[in-house]
Amino acid sequence: MNDALLDQVARTVDRQRLIDTAVALVEVPSPTRSAGPAADRLAEILSADGFSVQRHDADWPQAPIVMTALDSGRPGPTLQFDGHLDTVHLPYVPPRVENDTLYGSSSADMKGGIAAALEALRVLRTLDALPAGRVLFTAHDHHEGPWGDGRQVRAMIREGLVGDAVMLPEYLASPLPVAGRGLAIFRATIHRDGEPVHEVLRPPGTPDVVAAGAQLVNRLHSWNEELKENSHPLVGHGSTFVGNMQAGEIYNQSPTECLVQGTRRWAPPSGSAAVQDEFSQHLAEVAAETDTTIDVEFAVQGGAYQIDSDGRLVHAFQQAHTAIAGAPLPLGAKPFVDDGNIYASEAGIPALTHGPAATGAHTLNEATPVEELVRVAKVYALTAIKFCVEA
Numbered sequence: 001m002n003d004a005l006l007d008q009v010a011r012t013v014d015r016q017r018l019i020d021t022a023v024a025l026v027e028v029p030s031p032t033r034s035a036g037p038a039a040d041r042l043a044e045i046l047s048a049d050g051f052s053v054q055r056h057d058a059d060w061p062q063a064p065i066v067m068t069a070l071d072s073g074r075p076g077p078t079l080q081f082d083g084h085l086d087t088v089h090l091p092y093v094p095p096r097v098e099n100d101t102l103y104g105s106s107s108a109d110m111k112g113g114i115a116a117a118l119e120a121l122r123v124l125r126t127l128d129a130l131p132a133g134r135v136l137f138t139a140h141d142h143h144e145g146p147w148g149d150g151r152q153v154r155a156m157i158r159e160g161l162v163g164d165a166v167m168l169p170e171y172l173a174s175p176l177p178v179a180g181r182g183l184a185i186f187r188a189t190i191h192r193d194g195e196p197v198h199e200v201l202r203p204p205g206t207p208d209v210v211a212a213g214a215q216l217v218n219r220l221h222s223w224n225e226e227l228k229e230n231s232h233p234l235v236g237h238g239s240t241f242v243g244n245m246q247a248g249e250i251y252n253q254s255p256t257e258c259l260v261q262g263t264r265r266w267a268p269p270s271g272s273a274a275v276q277d278e279f280s281q282h283l284a285e286v287a288a289e290t291d292t293t294i295d296v297e298f299a300v301q302g303g304a305y306q307i308d309s310d311g312r313l314v315h316a317f318q319q320a321h322t323a324i325a326g327a328p329l330p331l332g333a334k335p336f337v338d339d340g341n342i343y344a345s346e347a348g349i350p351a352l353t354h355g356p357a358a359t360g361a362h363t364l365n366e367a368t369p370v371e372e373l374v375r376v377a378k379v380y381a382l383t384a385i386k387f388c389v390e391a
C-alpha cells in the first residue's frame with residue numbers, strides 16, 4: 001500500500017466528528033428489542049451527512065434496520081460494515097468523554113465501533129477512494145442474548161441485504177479471528193407424571209426427577225471430558241457446561257420437574273443441526289433410563305465457522321493493518337459469539353470481527369479509547385480500498 005494513500009486517509013479521518021457521532025449514538029438508550037430510537041438517530045446522522053438511507057423491517061418492525069451504501073459506480077464486490085445497536089439489559093450509563101476515552105453504555109459494545117465504521121465510509125466518500133464495487137453499511141437490533149435471537153441478521157441474509165464479505169467492529173482488536181466456536185444455550189426440563197407428593201406416600205416406581213437431573217448433569221460432564229480429546233487448531237475443543245439446576249420445594253416432597261440449564265459450544269466444521277441432534281440423543285437416552293420425559297430448548301446463538309485465511313478479505317485487511325501498524329495481525333479465534341458467526345456459518349459470507357481495544361462490555365464500565373476509534377476508522381477505510389477492486 002502506498003504511503004500517500006495512508007496519509008490521505010489518516011488526514012481525512014475527523015476525530016471530533018467521530019467522537020460526536022459515537023456520543024450521539026450512546027445518548028440514546030437501546031436495550032435489545034428496543035433499539036428503534038437509536039436506529040432513528042443513526043438514520044438522522046447519515047441523512048444529515050447526505051447519505052441516502054434505507055430502512056427495512058427485517059423481521060422486527062419495532063426497529064427497522066438502517067442501511068446505506070457507498071457505490072463506486074464501477075462493477076465489483078460489496079464489502080459490508082455491520083453493527084448491532086442494541087445493548088444488554090443493564091442500567092443505562094450516559095456518554096462522557098474524559099482522558100481521551102469514551103465512556104457509557106454501548107461505547108464498547110458496540111456503538112463506538114459503529115461510529116468508527118461510519119467515519120470510514122465518510123472518508124471513502126470524501127476521497128472518492130473506492131476503486132470498484134461498493135461498501136454497504138448496516139446496523140440493527142436483536143443481537144444480545146437472551147433477549148435477542150439474531151432474527152434481523154437472518155432476515156437481512158434472506159432478503160439479500162448483505163455483502164460479499166462483512167466486517168464487524170466489535171470490541172476485539174487482536175488477534176484477527178478467522179474461526180469461532182458455535183454456541184447454543186440449552187434449557188432442559190425433566191418431567192414425571194403425577195403430582196408432587198410426600199416422600200413416603202409415593203406410589204411404587206414413581207420416577208425421581210432429581211436423580212434424573214443428576215444423571216443428566218453427570219452425563220453432560222462425561223461428554224465434556226470426551227469433547228476435550230478433539231481439538232481444533234484455532235478454536236480449541238467443544239464443551240458442554242451446566243450452570244444452573246433447579247428442583248423441589250422442600251426436603252421430603254417428591255417434585256415433578258427438574259430444570260437443567262447450560263451451554264453447548266462446538267468447533268467447526270460441525271453444523272448446528274447435527275450438534276442439536278446429538279444433544280437431543282443424549283437427553284432422550286437419559287429420559288429412557290430414568291422413566292421421565294425431557295423437553296429441551298436449544299437456542300443457537302451462532303454456528304461454528306472458519307473462513308479462508310488466504311482469502312480476499314483477510315488479505316485486504318492485513319494490507320490495511322500492515323500499512324497502519326507496521327505488521328499484520330496474528331490469526332486466531334474469536335473468543336465470543338457475534339453476528340459474524342451467523343453470516344459465516346449460515347450464509348457462507350466471510351466475516352471478520354475487528355474493532356477498538358475497548359473494555360467493559362456487558363458491565364456498567366464500558367470504556368473505549370478515542371485513539372482506537374480513529375485507528376479502526378482508518379483500518380476499515382483501507383480494507384475497503386483493498387477489497388473493493390475489480391475482480
Ligand SMILES: [Zn+2]
Pocket residue numbers: 084109110143170338
Ligand atoms: Zn456486541
